[in-house]
Every structure is written in structure tokens, then in C-alpha cells.
Amino acid sequence: SPQLSRLLRCCVHLLLSCLFFHAVLVLYGAPLVESALETFSLALLLTSLTTLRCVCVLGPNVQAWIRVFSRHGAMSVWDTCLQITVACTVVGAWVGAFPIPLDWDRPWQVWPVSCSLGALIGFLTGLVAAPTWIHHHRKRLTYKSK
16 A cells, blocks of 8 residues: 555665665774774664654655754745754764763763764754744745645
């Protein structure tokens, strides 16, 4: 049935996103073997905060994803919310990595605690920033999703 096929494609998107985030984290310097479970948990968190929302709003339509995440592709309020929250989440995780190499020996400096906190703070920042940005640019946006 079409619904089952759509659900399966959404699950594949989520799995690929998790593997993608895991690979990117390793390429950015996360421990490959020693902390693989911790790295995968951060990848799962990033997938939950970014890709899961996109799958719920856009579905498994790759063209819709490309349209929304291209430079001037967000046409609706929902697209803009996705853009802002995803960007804030990823930037938050990246900024969260800055305290890790500092030798303060704090428990929150252990991999990937500060990156997880950064991602959550970035996500919350995106949830606040998106409605603010939409309010100031409401004349250009619509509520219809294409």
C-alpha cells in the first residue's frame, strides 16, 4: 500500500540521517572506536531534533527537502521554521564542542555531553528565533506548504 511504502521511506530517511550525522561527527574528530556508542547517541539526538521534524512536515519527498534547504527555497512558514531550527541545532552542536579540549576537568566536558547540550540549546534557540523571524518577515511568507 502507498502508506506503508511512505512509512518505510521515512524510516530509511531517518536511518540514513543518523548514519550521516555519525559519519560527520567522526570526520569532525569524534572518537571512532572508543566512544562509538556515545557518538551514535549524539547522532541519534541530532536526527531526532532535525530530520524527524523534517520527515513529519515534508515526508520522504527529496525534492521538497532540496527546495526547503536551498538558499531561497523556504516559501511557507513551516519551511522557514524547519530551516531555522535545523540550522540552530547543528550550529549549537558545533559550538558545544568548543569546551571539550579545555583542561577544566568538568563532568560536562566529557564527549558528547557539551555537544548534546549545545544541540538542545541551539534547538530551543531555533524554536524562539523562528517565530520572531517569521513575525518580522510575515508579508513574504505564506501558510501553504508546496
